[in-house]
Amino acid sequence: KAGVTQTPRYLIKTRGQQVTLSCSPISGHRSVSWYQQTPGQGLQFLFEYFSETQRNKGNFPGRFSGRQFSNSRSEMNVSTLELGDSALYLCASSLGDWTQYFGPGTRLLVL
């Protein structure tokens, strides 16, 4: 079975731009979660989607948004990028139980 895939793997943007990251979960997984990882703050939960509905949201500003499609693929969008948004963005999928399977991440650099 293919693992969680994330595209693109690397991205460079400038302040003020917006960015969309994509995540394809493991086949059959309906839950997709997003996390941000920075050296200073570590791994932080952004939000989780299950069957196209956002079930949980972390403490991030409204510039961070996401959605899930009927095939369980998910996208995350960050608008009006700031330098502090530079991070590794990780997506994880789950069958709905507790085990989450992480993708390799998208490394975003904001200049």
Place this chain on the structure above:
Amino acid sequence: DAKTTQPNSMESNEEEPVHLPCNHSTISGTDYIHWYRQLPSQGPEYVIHGLTSNVNNRMASLAIAEDRKSSTLILHRATLRDAAVYYCILMGTPGQGAQKLVFGQGTRLTINP
């Protein structure tokens, strides 16, 4: 979210056992103890989880204190591939709501050849 406390770093030698401690004194009765690890340049990966009894799988063993206020992840024979950051995380019962992993700083495990 219930909090966990882990040492920042630990070091061990290859082919020796490693015991990674985790304190979770505010754990609730329905919290499961999960361990994930993150190898360099990769996303985290699930290692093991448990509720009250000790657990074993092909990767590791989890020893849970009788009062559940602490646990220990045991790698029986560490290899260089086990060098990673190990996270101890508490999670509620599955199927009862949203999925959310609350990561602490974890323990950075170094394995010496």
